[in-house]
Amino acid sequence: DEDLQAYEYKPMRNVDNIGPAGAINSNVLDMAQWLRLQLGRGEYEGRRLISEENLRETWATQIDITESVGYGMGWIIREWEGQPVIEHGGNVSGFSAQVAMLPESNLGFVLLTNASASPLPPQAINMVWGTLLKEETTDTGGATADYEPYLGKYIANFGQFQDTVFTVLVQNDRLAVDVPGQQVFELKEPDEEGKWYFAISNEVAVSFERDESDNVISMKMYQAGMVFDLPREGFEIAPDIPLEELQKYLGSYRSEQLGVTVEVLVQNNRLAADIPGQMVYELYPPDEE
Template identity: 35%
Template structure:
């Protein structure tokens, strides 16, 4: 690539330090089969035409029709319901009932996306010189809707939603109702058709479909109805005026707690934040919900490609929501209020005390000052296995090094380290990462050797939210919010009081994305008076399941300080 006169430099943006830095070009021949190709927009456009032509280049067929069909056919499910699947090297999903074929690429300083809707003979290629950009996913919605949507209405603004309510024509004794239908403001007059309000300027609207000369101009307490037979001031009813604090937002009906159908234990919440019905996901800022049409909401400042759709039962009751997003939809089931606190028969103080006792008790736990663990791994969805060692030391140090193998041969290694203050990740096949910002705070919290000692000083909030099951075993679901790190959730057995599952978020300083991580613990064994799970199944949407099995544990051994430092 560097032989070209106009080759591109790659960059990385750090969301914590707000710095942009140029990244050196990395030698990637070891992973060349994964796509070590340097290309241009012109060449990629030719590639796109080849695919949209069904395997034909110019007038010559390169791939048989049968082979081409297999190439773009689902071979495995990515989401349990099959809404996102994988073909031979393609992610397959849908956009408004149309098949989308896409795949992105990412390497130090560069990011790309190739995406198509073959039935519409439509596709695009995006090449950008920054790591881990979300532009590819954002552009899919922009391109598809911009070209294929006949009419794309913008979400109503907060000011426009203020007009919603009932207005009384005192002289006639009737009410005009201003409401939202299909993402548009409408006026409903008894005995007349519904009028779509067409904005002319500021807060003045024309009554679409009415004869010429009918307009309505709003202020906060009343509106002026202009009509050929004479203008009338109509008063806004007080009850609706109060409701309009959140624009009389239909999103209020969605308020509640929701659990992921694909990733049990991961929850999101829709609640009132400063008078605005908002979607709250982990430690991300709240996203105020704006009604687009019945049961469909946008969430500014997220791009239009992201929206929330309500699910109802036959009686019209809200049963869940679907997060509509370019990378695949995510379904969430509403947790009913009555079941949230049902059966909780002890306080958070009592539960944490029992959990510490179940793990060996404070006295025994304090006797252990460090730990060396030999382990094996099976990355069952990747066809990869691994082995290595992990080290922990009080008060908050850790490191691990994993050798990865495929078909019995070494293919690479991963190393993580944290010295109590600073840390990072090192790879044989990727760019090293230094922890900063929230990622650094997460490392401090997660590596606390005695995390639940003096827990009231470490956590901003801890509460038992409900009961649930891990497999067949009943658990208390406990939410923890450290003072400076991301929240996490523990599922603690109601029988043994041992943690059976942990839900947390993986974050990066150089990517805006957060990834939900689930760890399921089993095969607890007593080692030096301490209960330790010998098996952990870690699940994340990108890698699938990784099974880690402990082969040997040594405690209170000599561990060099250099183990916890960058190599």
């Protein structure tokens, strides 16, 4: 039971060498005031502290990360439902943080957690935006749809989930996913790509894979730009590469520069990398390079 599991206490690390990125200590009350300064375009409680021109410059893209994501001066810039999002997050041992703003809607968000790494902060942003800004949908799901092929248990091994059962069920005439420790997320009807988006957020979706006999054998979860495979209970994901060919890569890889040891292993019949303080990342087969 993950709600009863023990967690290891980790003493504070000296992070002076990454001071600009990870050595600021704060709390949600102070961070809320800082967000007020940001959303006030440099003005706080009637007093101008930073010129609006200079503040907006920090929000401007300086480097393109992808076609839709840029990096400003300490900020990641992207869009949500056509609005610019100004955000950044990160973690050090024992702590994760996420800060985000929708300046056009005058909304700010901060979430601080006592965990070294968690998928919750970045995903919570879009759930909050969706809850506060999206109008209630008239889509009531597929009351007459046949959800039976999808119902059942799927095994998650990513992030904080280790052999955790996600249950697909029907709630309020909609297909839904019960995520342990979180809630039951109702799904919208699938789009043309077969993705069922969470009703409360267009940033998380699932799809289902079938075998040659048309049986649903796995569920894919799409979030934070990553794709996670959850095999259905009783099924295995077919290996992309024969397992015997993967054996030569297994073992421990040490980086003295980073001070970490990465374990390379097999998970879900795929080569995977277990990075301390983060998660086990399953790997796709190599490309031509």
